[in-house]
Each structure stands twice: as C-alpha cells, then as structure tokens.
Amino acid sequence: MREMRNKKGLLLILAGLLITICVICEYALPSDATAKAYFVHVNTNGEKVQKNQFSGYKYTLKCYKKDGSAETRTFYSANKLEKK
Numbered sequence: 001m002r003e004m005r006n007k008k009g010l011l012l013i014l015a016g017l018l019i020t021i022c023v024i025c026e027y028a029l030p031s032d033a034t035a036k037a038y039f040v041h042v043n044t045n046g047e048k049v050q051k052n053q054f055s056g057y058k059y060t061l062k063c064y065k066k067d068g069s070a071e072t073r074t075f076y077s078a079n080k081l082e083k084k
Contacts, residue, residue: 027053037065037066038063039063040061040064042061042081044083045057046058046080046081049076057081058074058076061073063075
C-alpha cells in the first residue's frame with residue numbers, strides 16, 4: 001500500500017514538472033523567427049492582435065538580411081511601429 005502511494009506521488013511530481021516545462025516553452029522562449037536579425041521598412045499600420053498572453057501588433061512586411069536578400073516575414077511587436 002505504501003509503495004502505491006509513493007508511485008502516485010512520483011507520477012504527480014512528474015506531471016507537474018511536465019506542465020511547468022510546457023508553460024515555459026510556450027510563453028518564455030523565443031520562436032525561431034524572432035531569433036534571426038532582419039531589417040524592415042515599416043510602411044503599414046500593422047494589425048492589432050491579442051494572442052495567448054501577448055497583446056500588440058502583427059506586421060507582414062518585406063524584410064532584408066545583412067547580405068541584402070529579401071523575403072516577406074510576419075512578425076509581432078508589443079508596440080505600434082512608426083511608419084517611415
């Protein structure tokens with residue numbers, strides 16, 4: 001009987017640890033797209049969004065890498081970016 005309680009306790013601890021890791025991965029770690037450096041020319045107002053615990057603006061713009069190559073990317077900003 002005591003061994004059964006120990007197994008249940010261990011399973012509860014492992015489940016709590018798994019949930020904690022999932023929460024950290026969802027909210028604290030940056031996604032791959034935000035970890036790369038791009039240069040943009042902001043020419044739109046962006047779209048206001050509310051996503052999970054994020055509130056800000058969504059932009060889909062042409063982005064440039066350091067080597068000058070361009071690609072269209074969607075990214076998010078907590079603040080409204082100034083058009084230039």
